[in-house]
Amino acid sequence: MQKLAWWQHSVIYEIYPRSFQDTNGDGVGDLRGILERLDYLAQLGVDAIWISPIYPSPMADFGYDVADYCGIDPLFGTMEDFDRLLEEVHRRGLKMILDFVPNHSSDQHPWFLESRSSRKNQKRDWYLWRDRPNNWLSHFGGSGWQLDKTTSQYYYHAFLKQQPDLNWRNPAVKAVMFDVLRFWLRRGVDGFRVDVMWLMIKDDQFRDNPLNPGYRMGQSSNSRLLPIYDSDRPEIHDLVAEMRAVVDEFPDRVLIGEIYLPVQQLMTYYGSDLKGANLPFNFQLLQCAWSAEAVAQVISDYQAALPDGAWPNWVLGNHDKARIATTVGARQSRVAAMLLLTLPGTLTLYYGEELGMTNVPILPEQVQDPAEKNEPGLGLGRDPQRAPMPWDSSLAAGFTSGLPWLPLGDDHASVNVAALEKDPRSILHLYRRLIDLRRCHRTLVSGRLQSVSADNGVLRYQSQREEEHILVLLNMGQDPERITIESGSVLASTHLDREGQKVSGTVDLEVAEGIVISLDM
Numbered sequence: 001m002q003k004l005a006w007w008q009h010s011v012i013y014e015i016y017p018r019s020f021q022d023t024n025g026d027g028v029g030d031l032r033g034i035l036e037r038l039d040y041l042a043q044l045g046v047d048a049i050w051i052s053p054i055y056p057s058p059m060a061d062f063g064y065d066v067a068d069y070c071g072i073d074p075l076f077g078t079m080e081d082f083d084r085l086l087e088e089v090h091r092r093g094l095k096m097i098l099d100f101v102p103n104h105s106s107d108q109h110p111w112f113l114e115s116r117s118s119r120k121n122q123k124r125d126w127y128l129w130r131d132r133p134n135n136w137l138s139h140f141g142g143s144g145w146q147l148d149k150t151t152s153q154y155y156y157h158a159f160l161k162q163q164p165d166l167n168w169r170n171p172a173v174k175a176v177m178f179d180v181l182r183f184w185l186r187r188g189v190d191g192f193r194v195d196v197m198w199l200m201i202k203d204d205q206f207r208d209n210p211l212n213p214g215y216r217m218g219q220s221s222n223s224r225l226l227p228i229y230d231s232d233r234p235e236i237h238d239l240v241a242e243m244r245a246v247v248d249e250f251p252d253r254v255l256i257g258e259i260y261l262p263v264q265q266l267m268t269y270y271g272s273d274l275k276g277a278n279l280p281f282n283f284q285l286l287q288c289a290w291s292a293e294a295v296a297q298v299i300s301d302y303q304a305a306l307p308d309g310a311w312p313n314w315v316l317g318n319h320d321k322a323r324i325a326t327t328v329g330a331r332q333s334r335v336a337a338m339l340l341l342t343l344p345g346t347l348t349l350y351y352g353e354e355l356g357m358t359n360v361p362i363l364p365e366q367v368q369d370p371a372e373k374n375e376p377g378l379g380l381g382r383d384p385q386r387a388p389m390p391w392d393s394s395l396a397a398g399f400t401s402g403l404p405w406l407p408l409g410d411d412h413a414s415v416n417v418a419a420l421e422k423d424p425r426s427i428l429h430l431y432r433r434l435i436d437l438r439r440c441h442r443t444l445v446s447g448r449l450q451s452v453s454a455d456n457g458v459l460r461y462q463s464q465r466e467e468e469h470i471l472v473l474l475n476m477g478q479d480p481e482r483i484t485i486e487s488g489s490v491l492a493s494t495h496l497d498r499e500g501q502k503v504s505g506t507v508d509l510e511v512a513e514g515i516v517i518s519l520d521m
């Protein structure tokens, strides 16, 4: 069997830097904070960290509005802090993935300041300027077009008006942005997560999007139209291939794409001859109903759609989506952990998932996220899943000596790293156990997934590699179940109390219990 690349057998851990660990008392996490917590991450067993944007930014969208692609925002530290962090990451055998935000810059980026200064400016065409707007909408509510008084033209912004979209059809934009990638690759970063990859190229004729017949009141206003002409355009694939070629100028790096599309379209981002994204993020588990039937379907459909030779990946959470322990509930969050960590391919976790962190309710006066501010009350706000990481039971949970930028969860006195550390059956220990299991049993990473089925609320699948057969049973239903199986021994259970048990003929599962069994051959 071919040796796997590091990113193929990796568990990636997303750090939202504002919320991980503050070291200077300003209530916002920073790079030194991440450095202080690297041993925790190494002990958890993850292989790589992906850090959400740390570049200089006015923070209109908390770093996803970049004002300098090759710098570090003072809020997070300095370039020296960054280099030191990268060195320490590597010293521990970990990898670092940076967020790359190519679709749009900040409106304070010098390129945009130049571009907006006159119709004749040489950077005018670096952004999307039009005399008249079409009907494209912003993902954060309202029109995607903003009239700029200086030159009486409109510019397009898929997100906030402070996030003008770059014109990726312009070769100069491509050249300068590819050099940004090289700048960080040369510094030693191990790859990129590319923000909104499927939005980067728009229709060259700026045709209006059609109405969405499926739109219902109460959904985000952006879903009133079908995103036919402002996303997933055919030309995107050449661009992704070019980006991949830049990343491949450096050995052993990875290109990951953030792409929210149905599975068939998602697969096209692997590129022809697999020369596109190494990993188009697979968000299916974040979007499907939590039932054995629905998850079995998702797994089967994903496996069936995967192009030959393409490497699978699974994501359980990120800074844009409600936390898994909130969507599935505390008991099922352990099942969710076992599901994720026994699926083949590359896996991505979101900070705090290993603690069973839930969404933190945010009062109207505490709202920070522009998605909530622009369209309040629709549940679009992302602050609840961005609350500070609780490290201990002290007042500010060991996150900061100051006032946290977002409130901590009410439960942080019990849901924190120090407390869960002391309880050998805690979800934190479950995560460690499962990550370790994955390391010891490569069948879980690269085995052939088969016999995916759902029966009476129990999800069942098997991974096979060489002589090893591993069976996973997850009770996602409302009742205890007795399952018929061949003989084997338990490698792990969600309650952390069955390891080593011999099973044969049948096995009983409690509600919200999952087990991993090595079958006798």
Ligand code: GLC
Pocket: 061, 064, 065, 101, 159, 195, 196, 258, 319, 320
């Ligand atoms: C991506 C990011 C999200 C951000 C948006 C605009 O979806 O994950 O947080 O608001 O892009 O950059």
